[in-house]
Amino acid sequence: MRTVIHMLATLLxxxxxSGGLIAGIFDVAHPKIVQNAQRETERAIFVVHPEGKKxxxxxxxxxxxxKVSDDKGNTVGYAMPCKGNGFQGxxxxxxxxxxxxxxxxxxxxIDQTETPGLGSEILNESFxxxxxxxNPEPEIFGKKGAKETDNDIVTITGATISSKAVVRIVxxxxxxxxxxxxxxxx
Amino acid sequence: xxxxxxxxxxxxxxxxxxxxPIFKQVLGTCPTLAVTxxxxxxxxxxxxxxxxxxxxxxxxxxxxxxxxxxVRIAAYIVVIATFxxxxxxxxxxxxxxxxxxxxxxxxxxxxxxxxxxxxxxxxSKNTVGRSILDALGMGAGFTLALLVIGGIREVLGSSKFLGxxxxxxxxxxxxxxxxxxxxxxxxxxLFGTANHFEEKKKAKEIQRAIDNQMGAKNVNVTAAETxxxxxxxxxx
Numbered sequence: 001m002r003t004v005i006h007m008l009a010t011l012l013x014x015x016x017x018s019g020g021l022i023a024g025i026f027d028v029a030h031p032k033i034v035q036n037a038q039r040e041t042e043r044a045i046f047v048v049h050p051e052g053k054k055x056x057x058x059x060x061x062x063x064x065x066x067k068v069s070d071d072k073g074n075t076v077g078y079a080m081p082c083k084g085n086g087f088q089g090x091x092x093x094x095x096x097x098x099x100x101x102x103x104x105x106x107x108x109x110i111d112q113t114e115t116p117g118l119g120s121e122i123l124n125e126s127f128x129x130x131x132x133x134x135n136p137e138p139e140i141f142g143k144k145g146a147k148e149t150d151n152d153i154v155t156i157t158g159a160t161i162s163s164k165a166v167v168r169i170v171x172x173x174x175x176x177x178x179x180x181x182x183x184x185x186x
Numbered sequence: 187x188x189x190x191x192x193x194x195x196x197x198x199x200x201x202x203x204x205x206x207p208i209f210k211q212v213l214g215t216c217p218t219l220a221v222t223x224x225x226x227x228x229x230x231x232x233x234x235x236x237x238x239x240x241x242x243x244x245x246x247x248x249x250x251x252x253x254x255x256x257v258r259i260a261a262y263i264v265v266i267a268t269f270x271x272x273x274x275x276x277x278x279x280x281x282x283x284x285x286x287x288x289x290x291x292x293x294x295x296x297x298x299x300x301x302x303x304x305x306x307x308x309x310s311k312n313t314v315g316r317s318i319l320d321a322l323g324m325g326a327g328f329t330l331a332l333l334v335i336g337g338i339r340e341v342l343g344s345s346k347f348l349g350x351x352x353x354x355x356x357x358x359x360x361x362x363x364x365x366x367x368x369x370x371x372x373x374x375x376l377f378g379t380a381n382h383f384e385e386k387k388k389a390k391e392i393q394r395a396i397d398n399q400m401g402a403k404n405v406n407v408t409a410a411e412t413x414x415x416x417x418x419x420x421x422x
Contacts, residue, residue: 018268029279036282116364
């Protein structure tokens with residue numbers, strides 16, 4: 001009986017001390033973690049909207065979407081974080097579109113766990129830069145080798161699945177934004 | 187005085203080479219294989235593990251007498267988990283990029299056998315000072331091993347070192363080295379190299395021992411020969 005009490009008491013004390021320690025450190029670090037995530041989002045918004053100066057979250061819609069305006073207050077477009085399955089895990093990217101939703105101003109991959117050296121090339125400007133010149137209407141296609149129409153994105157050699165995943169995510173994002181526009185919410 | 191000093195330094199040096207956690211004990215190979223796609227990832231993982239190892243070894247060796255034997259593993263794991271969680275939170279706050287790159291492998295330090303292994307095999311049986319030295323040595327050995335593996339994989343796999351391109355563009359990067367297969371290849375070749383040198387060293391030691399024995403005889407033989415030739419000359 002005495003050993004049992006001793007065992008319980010030891011574990012209880014150790015657990016309480018470590019719990020308290022972690023809670024204390026978490027309290028200090030948490031605001032910084034939130035701030036980091038926010039800064040990351042903000043940075044991504046201005047990457048996809050280089051001429052944007054201010055961003056404002058649009059309220060009243062289910063999706064997380066930001067309205068971006070320049071220093072004179074004119075709306076330059078929208079930015080929306082989109083998610084989708086890649087080859088190994090979820091790809092999160094920020095996509096920027098012009099105010100009339102006719103043009104993609106840029107995409108920036110925020111989070112990905114694709115194969116290093118192959119799928120992770122979706123981060124490369126030579127791939128993601130293609131979205132700036134592509135015609136997103138009615139739909140973007142991923143093509144191997146060479147571009148045939150202006151709706152095409154050339155996929156990365158050895159990473160067709162990752163490339164097509166990005167194309168799909170962008171298409172879905174465009175569709176969601178068009179729907180919001182139609183409903184007059186943005 | 188000098189005796190304890192050499193023994194302390196031996197405790198530290200054990201972790202670096204003689205009992206290197208990766209090359210000799212082959213512990214903690216999961217993070218070793220998974221995160222060493224670049225030098226900086228390997229370094230961060232090594233330092234994070236060394237930090238956890240240092241503090242958990244210290245605490246465990248401090249409280250070793252207070253813990254009942256039956257629950258010692260549970261108690262060690264709680265101590266280790268506390269430090270790992272602290273590292274994880276601090277990294278997320280201070281180095282978000284690194285934290286993202288290392289992903290789930292930081293929380294997984296909890297079950298890294300190097301840490302529990304050292305707690306059970308060393309810290310629970312030795313004084314605080316020696317445990318700290320042992321943890322530092324093991325941590326340094328682990329970090330060094332990860333740096334070497336990360337360096338080889340980054341240079342061969344992406345032609346970069348610490349993020350800057352160092353090989354000319356004509357050298358095609360061997361992608362396999364940043365894929366999981368490359369981790370196994372690199373680690374295997376390094377194991378082989380380490381064992382080769384160890385064996386060579388052993389062979390040399392054995393040879394030296396034999397030479398010492400033979401050397402003693404040889405002196406006698408040459409001495410006998412000279413007297414023999416001298417006698418023959420005399421006869422002539």
